[in-house]
Amino acid sequence: MSKLSKYPILLFLYCAAALFTLYHCKNDKQQPVYEDLGSVKNRIIKTNADFEKQINELKALVAKDADEKLLQEKFQDIRKTYKKMEWAVEYFLPHSARFINGPALPEIEMDEHTEIEPEGLQVLEEMFYSYEKANKEEVIRMLNKLINKSNTIDTNFQVITISKDxxxxxxRQETFRISSLGISGFDTPVSGTFLQEMPSSLQGIKETLEQISTDRSKNKALKSIVAEISSTITVLKKNTDKNTFDYVNFIPDHLNRITTLMLDFKKQENIPDVDVTTALNKNAATFFSKNAFNPNAFIPGKEYAYSEEKAALGHQLFNDKILSNNNNRSCATCHIPEKAFTDGLSKAMSLENSELARNTPSLNYAGYQHGQFWDMRKDDLEGQSSDVISNKEEMHGDLNVILAKINQDKNYKAAFKKIYHSQKTEVWQLQNVLASYIRSLAKFNSDFDEYMRGNKSAMTDNQKRGFNLFVGKAQCAICHFLPLFNGTVPPNFKKTEQEVLGTAMNGENKTFDTDPGRGKFHETVSSLQHSFKTPTLRNINKTAPYMHNGGYKTLKEVMNFYNKGGGKAFGFKLENQTLSDAPLQLTDKEVDDIIEFMKALDDQ
Structure with missing residues (x-):
């Protein structure tokens, strides 16, 4: 018996020391960071104090009936101050952030079928642009609510612990927020002052990186980031006109460089990843890097994780008529690869060859949504697959009967067993392989992606002008968020939005389509009536006809509808329309350029 084993306390200390040494040897390059960054918190608290002070000053001006221009100037100052700390509020207090700078639309509690009054900066923006003195009391009420949120920021950052990682x-999330929501003007839809605000967001990033940096990065990545941010701010200050700004070059030449340099900073500072599954991979240098997105951020549980083996088996079943009741229809019957997995028809056809209620949606990029079908009635692709299979008008299949067929097929049985290590195939496994195949259909290899990766010859001049219009004058990117071009909100990608457009029965725009959409499942929620999921525009050139009802034959008809201002512009009474009813005033040439740009979103 050794001397150590006779003395338990010595043995314990020896083992602890050994484990400590072993741990730090193994983690020499990337050690966990636990320290509380008090100086960073103090800066946030100080910025928030300025934020509250400015709100109170604006409130006093409103009470004194100051003129509209002065109120707008002071309001812009408040927004710029918030932008300096937006990175922290959005990350550490996401619920508060939603009510500080979220859309001026009711927050919906889906489970309770209720709406919560909107508040915050976007609501106030609508009140200040243009300002009416008759609304003074309501403006002051909203400013008081904003002060309450400022108090919440102060209270929380006084007590929470934040670490370097x-x-x-x-x-990093804030840089991607700028590259998507920020550059589209998502949170300034009325004033359009987002290009004036972006320097404040970038300044907040720069100052905080300087605070958390050490000698490891100061003369390397940090120095490069500071220089690039300064260059980016200079470009922003040269042109603040959203209709003429050069977005198509600004993103790859500046914003992509900043996000890339941040990964260099992370490596030099030995900062570990935060152990949370996210849609954007931790090692993605830009939104447009190959394999930037992680499909496992959209699965219902760990056992549903994506794999190429699952996708291959799902592909086989997708094309097998075994999934339908009479073995006469497969998934591929209605989702044709050459048509971006649509069918080219106005409306899907039933087993009896009669029209169904809605257009067949594309399956490309469907894996990057929270909500499947036009009405979002299923949360994920697993639920979507079983809904279609069991629908008596679509495939009229019985999942238990299908499983019996699969378990009697030696090839299918062996394939499922190899993947799931179970003796018998289960329903969730069938759902999962089909969903995995659909998740594999996001290729991210369009000409637009190539351009954003640095190949400046990948798009034509018309397409480049079209993208600038898409983001700027046409405001398309406010709903079709970069880089997925759907309604899944970056940079967290935790929510997919629906919109109320006021869609007509067809491109003549004479008769309103009364389909309740998502409202069918939330009859007491007025804002959801006639709302539909915002689909991706990737491969949109291949998926005609358009809209949930397939009533619009061409992209030209779709653009005409948007250009005029949606349903309200055509006389439809729709109080809850989320699409702005202000005409875009796009010329025919501008419309053509936008359509040309959308062709650049076709996967190769």
Whole structure:
């Protein structure tokens, strides 16, 4: 018996020391960061104090009936101050952030079928642009609510602990927020002042990176980031006109460089990843890097994780008529690869060859949504597959009967057993392989992606002008968020939005389509009536006809509808229309350029 084993306390200390040494040897390059960054918190608290002070000053001006221009100037100052700390509020207090700078639309509690009054900066923006003194009391009420949120920021950052890995993760998310929501003017839809605000967001990132940096990065990545941010701010200050700004070059030449340099900073500072599954991979240098997105951020549980083996088996079943009741229809019957997995028809056809209620949606990029079908009635692709299979008008299949067929087929049985290590195939496994195949259909290899990766010859001049219009004058990117071009909100991608457009029965725009959409499942929620999921525009050139009802034959008809201002512009009474009813005033040439750009979103 050794001397150590006779003395338990010595043995314990020896083992602890050995484990400590072993741990730090193994993690020499990337050690966990637990320290509380008090200086960073103090800066957030100080910025928030300025934020509250400015709100109170604006409130006093409103009470004194100051003129509209002065109120707007002070309001813009408040927004710029918020932008300096937006990275922290969005990351550490996401619920508060939603009510500080979320859309001026009711927050919906889906489970309770209720709506919560909107508040915050976007609501106030609508009140200040243009301002009416008759609304003074309501404006002051909203400013008081904003002060309450400022108090929440102060209270929380006085007590919470934040670490270097979290701060870096939050700053990285903010750079991607700028590259998507920020550059589209998502949170300034009325004033359009987002290009004036972006320098404040970038300044907040720069100052915080300087706070958390060490000698490891100061003369390397940090120096490069500071220089690039300064260059980016200079470009922004040269042109603040959203209709003429050069977005198509600004993103790859500046914003992509900043996000890439941040990964260099992370490596040099030995900052570990925050252990949370996210849609954007932790090692993605830009939104447009190959394999930037993680499909496992959209699965219902760990056992549903994507794999190429699952996708291959799902592909086989997708094309097998075994899934239908009479073995006469497969998934591929209605989702044709050459048509971006649509069918080219106005409306899907039933087993009896009669029209169904809606257009067949594309399956490309369907894996990057929270909500399947036009009405979002299923949360994920697993639920979507079983809904279609069991629908008596679509495939009229019985999942238990299908499983019996699969378990009697030696090839299918062996394939499922190899993947799931179970003796018998289960329903969730069938759902999962089909869903995995659909998740594999996001290729991210369009000419637009190539352009954003640095190949400046990948798009034509018309397409480049079209993208600038898409983001700027036409405001398409406010709903079709970069880089997925659907309604899944970046940079967290945790929510997919629906919109109320006021869609007509067809491109003549004479008769309103009364389909309740998502409202069918939330009859007491007025804002959801006639709402539909915002689909991706990737491969849109291949998926005619358009809209949930397939009533619009061409992209030209779709653009005409948007250009005029949606359903309200055509006289439809729709109080809850989320699409702005202000005409876009796009010329025919501009419309053509936008359509040309959308062709650049076709996967190769």
């Amino acid at each position: 979290q701060v870096f993760d939050a700053l």
